[in-house]
Amino acid sequence: MSGLSATFSSPLMQRALLEAIMTGALAGVVGVHVVLRRLSFFTMSLTHATFPGLVIAELLGISLFTGTAVFGLVVVALIALLGRVRALDSSTATGVVLAGGFALGVVLISSQPGFTKDLTAFLVGSILTVQTSDLVITAVVGVAVVTVLAVLHKELVLGAFDPANLAALGYPVLLLDGALLVAIELTVVAAIPAVGTILAVALIVAPAATARLWTDRIGMSMVIASTVGALSGAVGLVVSNQWDIAAGPTIVVVVSTIFAVSLLVKGVSWPVGRQAAPRAASPVG
Amino acid sequence: MSRLFIEPFQAGYLQRALIEAVILGIVGGIVGVHVVLRRLEFMADALTHTVFPGMAAAFVLGGSLYVGALITGVASAVLLTLLTRNRRVTSDAALAVLLTGFFSIGVIIVSRSRTYTADLTTLLFGRVLAVDVAQIIATALTGLAVLVVLWALHKELVLRAFDPEATAALGYSVTTLDLVLNVLITLVVVSAVRAVGSVLVIALLVTPAAAAQLLVRRSVGAMMATAAVIGAVGGWLGLVVSYEGSIHHGWRLASGGTIVLVLTALFASVLAGTATVATLRRHGRRPGAAATTLEAAAS
Numbered sequence: 001m002s003g004l005s006a007t008f009s010s011p012l013m014q015r016a017l018l019e020a021i022m023t024g025a026l027a028g029v030v031g032v033h034v035v036l037r038r039l040s041f042f043t044m045s046l047t048h049a050t051f052p053g054l055v056i057a058e059l060l061g062i063s064l065f066t067g068t069a070v071f072g073l074v075v076v077a078l079i080a081l082l083g084r085v086r087a088l089d090s091s092t093a094t095g096v097v098l099a100g101g102f103a104l105g106v107v108l109i110s111s112q113p114g115f116t117k118d119l120t121a122f123l124v125g126s127i128l129t130v131q132t133s134d135l136v137i138t139a140v141v142g143v144a145v146v147t148v149l150a151v152l153h154k155e156l157v158l159g160a161f162d163p164a165n166l167a168a169l170g171y172p173v174l175l176l177d178g179a180l181l182v183a184i185e186l187t188v189v190a191a192i193p194a195v196g197t198i199l200a201v202a203l204i205v206a207p208a209a210t211a212r213l214w215t216d217r218i219g220m221s222m223v224i225a226s227t228v229g230a231l232s233g234a235v236g237l238v239v240s241n242q243w244d245i246a247a248g249p250t251i252v253v254v255v256s257t258i259f260a261v262s263l264l265v266k267g268v269s270w271p272v273g274r275q276a277a278p279r280a281a282s283p284v285g
Numbered sequence: 286m287s288r289l290f291i292e293p294f295q296a297g298y299l300q301r302a303l304i305e306a307v308i309l310g311i312v313g314g315i316v317g318v319h320v321v322l323r324r325l326e327f328m329a330d331a332l333t334h335t336v337f338p339g340m341a342a343a344f345v346l347g348g349s350l351y352v353g354a355l356i357t358g359v360a361s362a363v364l365l366t367l368l369t370r371n372r373r374v375t376s377d378a379a380l381a382v383l384l385t386g387f388f389s390i391g392v393i394i395v396s397r398s399r400t401y402t403a404d405l406t407t408l409l410f411g412r413v414l415a416v417d418v419a420q421i422i423a424t425a426l427t428g429l430a431v432l433v434v435l436w437a438l439h440k441e442l443v444l445r446a447f448d449p450e451a452t453a454a455l456g457y458s459v460t461t462l463d464l465v466l467n468v469l470i471t472l473v474v475v476s477a478v479r480a481v482g483s484v485l486v487i488a489l490l491v492t493p494a495a496a497a498q499l500l501v502r503r504s505v506g507a508m509m510a511t512a513a514v515i516g517a518v519g520g521w522l523g524l525v526v527s528y529e530g531s532i533h534h535g536w537r538l539a540s541g542g543t544i545v546l547v548l549t550a551l552f553a554s555v556l557a558g559t560a561t562v563a564t565l566r567r568h569g570r571r572p573g574a575a576a577t578t579l580e581a582a583a584s
Contacts, residue, residue, distance in 0.1 A: 103545030256386030
């Protein structure tokens, strides 16, 4: 234990720990909605397509959070609009926006000096260089997002399972869906400067998918997911510090491992047994 | 015109880049039609990330990037098929976990090397301008093999895309067909990865096919031909724009990223064009004909 307290004696590690725990907890809660509505690809697309926002913010000298948050709204609107084109599937629209957005960021940054450094930080984060301002942003976004999700909890859950019913009850379905997408967008954008795109997706999806294996209740899912998220952040930091490996990817490996173990314990539908229910004619969607 | 479109390709390295980009555009466009029909965009995106640890290991160990990518690519295709058999884990969540997990292992592997950030960037964004003849031959052979299999299994794969139950009823194994398609996508990803990088391969697989889907609805074969043309033209125009910008205007435009932006612009023009035609036709006819003219405009 003295090793642990020594690890977290520096302010650098304390800030990193605080950021990892806050991001993990927030992402866990939001992730339950993402997994429930199968928005993983949307989230992935959002992380990559907001890249130009980051580059533009840096070029203009405004805050990275403002740049990506505003650009992220454009991306959300684009995906939503393209998905409404009759001939296009929404996942096709998501793929096109992901690739185009990311490429725009790459081309923008390729015309600037300092190319490689910024790009790597964007993808895998640099949690050890987290500033107090990043912590404040994460905390503020976290409180706002969790408040909105708590207030709209029943409506959002009903919308996930039965949108027709929600509409019949007189709720503005589009507005509620929009609020959820913006909540996801803000979570992603608040996480990216510190933890990078890949880790942001991992912290949103993996804890929620893990929780889904352990419980069917939405509220309990959120508690489990945010605990798993926060715990993975802390454990990942300690492991990365012990073995001197990159922090962000280590947290991802920890959270993936927790998911894999849960899957082996709870989720595997063994050939013989209660869970081996007959599947539909198409095995893989 | 000839100065603009022909002149860049007098240099040997740009000729090689052009050949590589056009081959990848054609193969990516054709395979991409299946990706779009089957809604495998996220699957394709996941594969572009899961080949990364194999490439990273090969990079550090000094082995062949192609073999490294192939090993983890096929391994992840099999793992994905297994993971999505679990009913409590939706396929998109399984893909996201696998994608981020594999990718992070790759980053950890390269982070052990001294030239960490430079390596990562090369692996992620490729170097289409540094393609050599051996790589072109590898890409061409892989592409040919993929196209031959697609041609041989065309009816079965199209049937599976539209009617999996009929496919199973006719005695075909849907799981085997899925695995074959996933491995074909993996092969395209692996051969494209060194040229345009792991992150931008997704554009070659999705964007030309998405544009073709807007333009052509008559047959899958016609969609494939259209997507192949769009993919090839995008590769060529992308290199021209990147060259023009870099040589004559002083903007340094990354060639891989520029190809993707040109493809996206082509997609946007097709979308705008088909939407305009649909609107014009709708206003030209009776309201009752609106639905059918929209279909006609899309085909």
